[in-house]
Amino acid sequence: MLTTRGAATRQRIITGAAALIRDHGVTGVSLDDIRAATSTSKSQLFHYFPQGKSDLLLAVAEHEAEQVLADQQPMLGDLTSWQKWQDWRERVIEKYDAQRAGCPLSALTAQLDVARPATQGIITRLYDRWHAHLSEGVQALKDSGEAEADLDSDAAATAILTAVTGGATLLQATDSLTYLETSLDQALSALRRDATPVARVRG
Amino acid sequence: MLTTRGAATRQRIITGAAALIRDHGVTGVSLDDIRAATSTSKSQLFHYFPQGKSDLLLAVAEHEAEQVLADQQPMLGDLTSWQKWQDWRERVIEKYDAQRAGCPLSALTAQLDVARPATQGIITRLYDRWHAHLSEGVQALKDSGEAEADLDSDAAATAILTAVTGGATLLQATDSLTYLETSLDQALSALRRDATPVARVRG
Incomplete structure (x- = not known):
């Protein structure tokens, strides 16, 4: 269960990733790009998305749906x-x-x-x-x-x-x-x- | 313009590639797999599909259409x-x-x-x-x-x-x-x- 602040951070990463992917395509965006665009550390990213890119892409798909x-x-x-x-x-x-x-x-x-x-x-x-x-x-x-x-x-x-x-x-x-x-x-x-x-x- | 025999060879490569791709997916099939399955030499393959895999995939797409x-x-x-x-x-x-x-x-x-x-x-x-x-x-x-x-x-x-x-x-x-x-x-x-x-x- 995420705290309110944690949920907001997670959502910020998802929204940022979605925008990047809309502009550059799924294959044109790396985790490092997403970290840079959302000012997120590697440990934060893996805290919210333990499986890394596959977890994050799934969350972005849910967001786009x-x-x-x-x-x-x-x-x-x-x-x-x-x-x-x-x-x-x-x-x-x-x-x-x-x-x-x-x-x-x-x-x-x-x-x-x-x-x-x-x-x-x-x-x-x-x-x-x-x-x-x-x-x-x-x-x-x-x-x-x-x-x-x-x-x-x-x-x-x-x-x-x-x-x-x-x-x-x-x-x-x-x-x-x-x-x-x-x-x-x-x-x-x-x-x-x-x-x-x-x-x-x-x- | 292909000869009748050339057209038949080209079609044989396309049909063989289509069958392989149906079984293993586009990304799971290499040009070497296609050459082996259709008994085609490298020079034959590039004779019929000068751009290699992209040409061949386009021909397979036409075949599937x-x-x-x-x-x-x-x-x-x-x-x-x-x-x-x-x-x-x-x-x-x-x-x-x-x-x-x-x-x-x-x-x-x-x-x-x-x-x-x-x-x-x-x-x-x-x-x-x-x-x-x-x-x-x-x-x-x-x-x-x-x-x-x-x-x-x-x-x-x-x-x-x-x-x-x-x-x-x-x-x-x-x-x-x-x-x-x-x-x-x-x-x-x-x-x-x-x-x-x-x-x-x-x-």
């Missing part, structure tokens, strides 16, 4: 009207447009070996929480009558989440934002009560 | 009825279920630097061709009356493609197949004429 959700707030936690869903959509598009191929979390997990249980736990918890927010948002639209009452909230949330991750995967690979915009529009239009059916455009 | 589409054939090239779409869906689920986190193409592109134009070209062409097949399939359903005539084929194809890539991304990250199954069902149900709207399940 938090950031994925934080970047979508306050919209993601309050998807209680169609307008708020639209605002969330704008935020998501903006964020991925700015980030393009440079997703800090993918860059990290590519280095961390996704099959490692600790890494997989971070990612699985991220997607679980993201999915729960979306599912609550669909439920809110059902409650307010903006979506049909017999919509399956969890399935709809999955369709929206995969539209984002699939669109982001294609953006990273092709540098084209169109896939993400279209996939998100298609998934969201499925939520609307009285909406024209998904994937249908009237001329 | 072909494989992504080949694994979905003959269904993907002939999505002319609802039944054929269902058969394609089964194939996709089966393939990703078998492969889990071990997507050979992602493993390669993670090593190849996706920002490099040659790598990005391979991936962009893959997604373009994949999208074209899906779009033709949606058009075929429209022509036969199994889908509404005013469906936007390209947008529907994008929704289906991102459902696959998004579902596969979540499968790789979480080892759960449910996301892919649900996202694909949701995207496909949007195609059906007279289908219940997407993301809606009747109890």
Whole structure:
């Protein structure tokens, strides 16, 4: 159990390491770079991260996973009207447009070996929480009558989440934002009560 | 321009390298391993791949990109009825279920630097061709009356493609197949004429 001060020091190291890694890439940053940037001694660093770089990278991945959700707030936690869903959509598009191929979390997990249980736990918890927010948002639209009452909230949330991750995967690979915009529009239009059916455009 | 025999030798090296890399990972395979497995001399290898490993890895990535589409054939090239779409869906689920986190193409592109134009070209062409097949399939359903005539084929194809890539991304990250199954069902149900709207399940 860390003291408050210890927790603050640990967080300072993580935040500093995350910023360095965002700028220079995982492989371009050494422990010495991180120590210099965060004014930390070697013994301090190993006090908070006994396994050294692998421990620290895992903590940075956890920090970046938090950031994925934080970047979508306050919209993601309050998807209680169609307008708020639209605002969330704008935020998501903006964020991925700015980030393009440079997703800090993918860059990290590519280095961390996704099959490692600790890494997989971070990612699985991220997607679980993201999915729960979306599912609550669909439920809110059902409650307010903006979506049909017999919509399956969890399935709809999955369709929206995969539209984002699939669109982001294609953006990273092709540098084209169109896939993400279209996939998100298609998934969201499925939520609307009285909406024209998904994937249908009237001329 | 390679002779027929030269092209066959080059292809033999690529196929052998791809198999080794599938088994041992990109970083676990050296040029010497590839020479031994394919009975190739050093001069032969550099004749076909002047830049050595980076050239060869690019050729293997191109081969694996072909494989992504080949694994979905003959269904993907002939999505002319609802039944054929269902058969394609089964194939996709089966393939990703078998492969889990071990997507050979992602493993390669993670090593190849996706920002490099040659790598990005391979991936962009893959997604373009994949999208074209899906779009033709949606058009075929429209022509036969199994889908509404005013469906936007390209947008529907994008929704289906991102459902696959998004579902596969979540499968790789979480080892759960449910996301892919649900996202694909949701995207496909949007195609059906007279289908219940997407993301809606009747109890």
